[in-house]
Amino acid sequence: MPSNLATALRTIVVLIFAWAIVFARREHRALSTVKRRSFVFLGLSGVATGASWLAYYHALELAPASSVAPIDKVSLAFTILMAALILKEHISLRTGFGVALQVGGALLTLWSA
Amino acid sequence: MAWAVFALLAALAAAATAILAKIGIEGVPSTLATALRTGVVLVLAWGMVAVSGQWAVLPDVSARSYLFLALSGLATGISWLAYFKALQMAPASRVAPLDKTSLAMTIVLAALVLGETITWPIAVGAGLIVIGALMTLTRSPTAIATKRETVGGSSRGWPPLQPPRRPSSRRLASKVCRRI
Numbered sequence: 518m519p520s521n522l523a524t525a526l527r528t529i530v531v532l533i534f535a536w537a538i539v540f541a542r543r544e545h546r547a548l549s550t551v552k553r554r555s556f557v558f559l560g561l562s563g564v565a566t567g568a569s570w571l572a573y574y575h576a577l578e579l580a581p582a583s584s585v586a587p588i589d590k591v592s593l594a595f596t597i598l599m600a601a602l603i604l605k606e607h608i609s610l611r612t613g614f615g616v617a618l619q620v621g622g623a624l625l626t627l628w629s630a
Numbered sequence: 631m632a633w634a635v636f637a638l639l640a641a642l643a644a645a646a647t648a649i650l651a652k653i654g655i656e657g658v659p660s661t662l663a664t665a666l667r668t669g670v671v672l673v674l675a676w677g678m679v680a681v682s683g684q685w686a687v688l689p690d691v692s693a694r695s696y697l698f699l700a701l702s703g704l705a706t707g708i709s710w711l712a713y714f715k716a717l718q719m720a721p722a723s724r725v726a727p728l729d730k731t732s733l734a735m736t737i738v739l740a741a742l743v744l745g746e747t748i749t750w751p752i753a754v755g756a757g758l759i760v761i762g763a764l765m766t767l768t769r770s771p772t773a774i775a776t777k778r779e780t781v782g783g784s785s786r787g788w789p790p791l792q793p794p795r796r797p798s799s800r801r802l803a804s805k806v807c808r809r810i
Contacts, residue, residue, distance in 0.1 A: 518691060522684040523699055525675040526691075530703025532672050535665035535711060544659040551658050551666075558654025559663050562647050563670025569643035571678055572636045580633035588637035593730050595645030600723035603649055608723055615765030619730050622758025626737065628751030 521574060583627065590623040651714060652722045660715040668710070727766040734759045 539545050569592075576585045597616050600606040655663045679685060709732075716725045734756035740746040748756075 518695060519682070519684040519687060521678045521682050522687055525679045526699050527703040527706060528668065528672045528675045530700050531707040531710065532665070532668045534704055534707035535661065535668050538711065539661050539665045542661060544662040547659050547662055551662070555654045555656065555658045555663070556666070558650050559658070559667045560670050562650035562654055563667040564674065565643045565646040565650055566671050567674025569640045569647065570675070572643060573640035576633045576636035576640060579636065585633060585637045588634065589641050592641035592644040593726055595642055596648050596726040597723050599645050599649045600721065604652060604722060606721045606723045611768060612723060612727070612766045615762040616727055618762030618765065619727060619759045622755040622762060623730070623733055625755030625758065626733065626752045628755070
């Protein structure tokens with residue numbers, strides 16, 4: 518099965534599941550209190566996920582997975598960097614070192630591929 | 631090298647997902663936030679199917695495939711709900727490293743459930759991911775300081791920063807009593 522189709526089918530289940538829990542917990546009542554800013558950023562977050570998948574599959578069409586996968590594994594480092602730059606989160610030396618180990622480990626898992 | 635640009639874009643967009651969600655989730659119940667976000671992801675995912683013309687394969691999908699895709703979807707749903715709940719409670723830079731342990735867990739499950747062989751580089755890599763995650767888990771000095779202030783120490787084993795208040799209030803009480 519094409520991976521795009523599998524992802525799209527899977528997302529239907531995720532959507533139904535998430536909304537089922539929302540209604541079970543009566544969180545849908547909070548919908549009217551959700552700020553416009555939250556809608557915008559949650560929407561953008563969804564778009565970012567979609568864009569990430571799109572770019573990943575497009576890269577896979579252009580190059581073998583063994584070339585594409587390592588770059589994808591670096592996203593954790595980007596998250597930490599953006600958290601520091603955009604959210605102004607404090608990144609301790611320990612966290613930085615731990616994340617570097619993780620990224621190194623993630624790249625190592627691709628060694629034999 | 632066009633592929634490298636797209637691969638980098640994929641990594642950047644994946645990172646942006648967490649940052650944007652962290653901003654958007656403020657003051658919104660995390661389940662509702664996940665559900666709203668998933669709606670956008672769904673539209674994009676089906677847009678991709680439409681563009682690539684993969685509709686055609688749909689009638690050929692076996693019941694077994696549907697079943698496992700649905701189960702996979704449930705697992706993704708639980709993962710997302712938990713991730714955004716965590717994102718609401720803690721900084722993104724602390725949630726993301728822990729979430730990354732999924733790669734190590736996937737490797738272990740692939741060996742146990744699918745019987746895939748684990749080579750040495752993969753085993754060492756998975757080990758480094760877990761060790762790195764544990765390192766980020768240790769409280770930063772600032773986190774400990776705020777914890778001490780709010781909890782007043784002792785309850786989590788941290789030594790109290792200030793001497794306990796009760797004796798002083800007792801002293802005050804005895805002073806008042808004496809005055810009476």
